Amino acid sequence: MNAFRFLGDMTHLFSVLVLLLKIYATKSCSGVSRKTQELYMLVFVARYLDLFTDYVSLYNSVMKVVFITSSAAIVWCMRRHPQVRRTYDKEQDTFRHTVLVAAAFLLALIFHERFTFREICWAFSIYLEAVAILPQLVLLQRSRNVDNLTGQYVFFLGAYRAFYILNWIYRYFTEGHRSRWIPWLAGLVQTALYADFFYYYFLSWKNNVKLELPA
Numbered sequence: 617m618n619a620f621r622f623l624g625d626m627t628h629l630f631s632v633l634v635l636l637l638k639i640y641a642t643k644s645c646s647g648v649s650r651k652t653q654e655l656y657m658l659v660f661v662a663r664y665l666d667l668f669t670d671y672v673s674l675y676n677s678v679m680k681v682v683f684i685t686s687s688a689a690i691v692w693c694m695r696r697h698p699q700v701r702r703t704y705d706k707e708q709d710t711f712r713h714t715v716l717v718a719a720a721f722l723l724a725l726i727f728h729e730r731f732t733f734r735e736i737c738w739a740f741s742i743y744l745e746a747v748a749i750l751p752q753l754v755l756l757q758r759s760r761n762v763d764n765l766t767g768q769y770v771f772f773l774g775a776y777r778a779f780y781i782l783n784w785i786y787r788y789f790t791e792g793h794r795s796r797w798i799p800w801l802a803g804l805v806q807t808a809l810y811a812d813f814f815y816y817y818f819l820s821w822k823n824n825v826k827l828e829l830p831a
Contacts, residue, residue, distance in 0.1 A: 617675075620786055624779030625679060631772035632686045638765035639693050644703040647766040649755045650694045651713040655748035657687040658717065663741035665734055708758045711751035720744035729796065739798055746802035749773065749809055756813070762827040771817050774810035777803055 639645055664680040671677065693700045724740035752770060756762050781803050813829070820827040 618783060618786055618790075620779050620783035624776050624783055627772045627779060628776035629679070629682065631769050631776060632683070632690075634765055634772060635690060635769045636686065638763075638769070639690065639700055642765075643697075643699040645694045645700050646703045646705065647756065647759055647763055648694070648704075648769075649709050649711070649752040650691065650704055651709055651711055652748055652750075652752040652755075653687060653690045653694060655713055655716065655744060655751070657684075657691050659741045659745045659748060660684045660687055662737040662744070665737055705755070705759070709751060709755050711754050713751050716744065716747050716750065720747070727798065729798070742798050742802045746806040747809070749806070753809065753813060757829050760828055760830075762829060764827075767817060767820075767827045770810075770813055774807065774814060777806050777810070781807060 635648065638648070660680075660683045664684060667677065667680050667684075694704055695701060720740050720743035723743045724736050728735055728739040749770070756766070756770070780799075784800055784803065816829055817827060
């Protein structure tokens with residue numbers, strides 16, 4: 617554990633809390649892509665299969681449980697909550713996320729470090745997480761006007777990945793130049809996807825105006 621890893625975990629956790637706050641306080645999921653949330657739930661389930669077999673630390677186990685349960689709660693609200701599900705914009709959230717799942721699974725079968733079930737699942741989760749935000753970004757571009765909480769949710773998700781890249785750089789130089797190339801590559805792709813959003817988020821913050829994305 618280092619400061620960059622901790623900050624990455626905290627910004628990730630904060631992004632989830634912001635989204636849960638939006639849903640429970642407003643009873644609305646307007647502007648939120650259910651497809652992105654379903655992809656994240658799949659990411660966490662595939663990555664944390666070791667939750668009941670490999671104990672690292674209490675912190676590690678708690679964070680795994682939090683991310684699995686919170687993503688499941690968000691998906692449940694968007695699908696089953698009588699008030700929240702009525703605010704879901706199905707017409708705008710049309711990104712074919714099954715293509716992302718299939719592509720991530722294919723990459724995991726081809727590019728992995730060991731051909732074992734858990735290693736394939738771990739690689740699959742890394743590849744899928746890199747592109748899981750795409751349905752959300754497409755939805756925001758279609759709706760253009762982004763409410764404050766949704767904008768903050770996406771911003772903190774991007775910040776989480778940026779901190780994790782700094783964590784990998786730090787570990788590379790402090791742990792004998794040992795690193796795993798799969799999260800490096802996927803992390804860079806994921807961060808690059810946020811670049812356009814970060815630019816307009818910064819402009820809205822600088823000019824103190826509502827965040828709007830180009831069509």
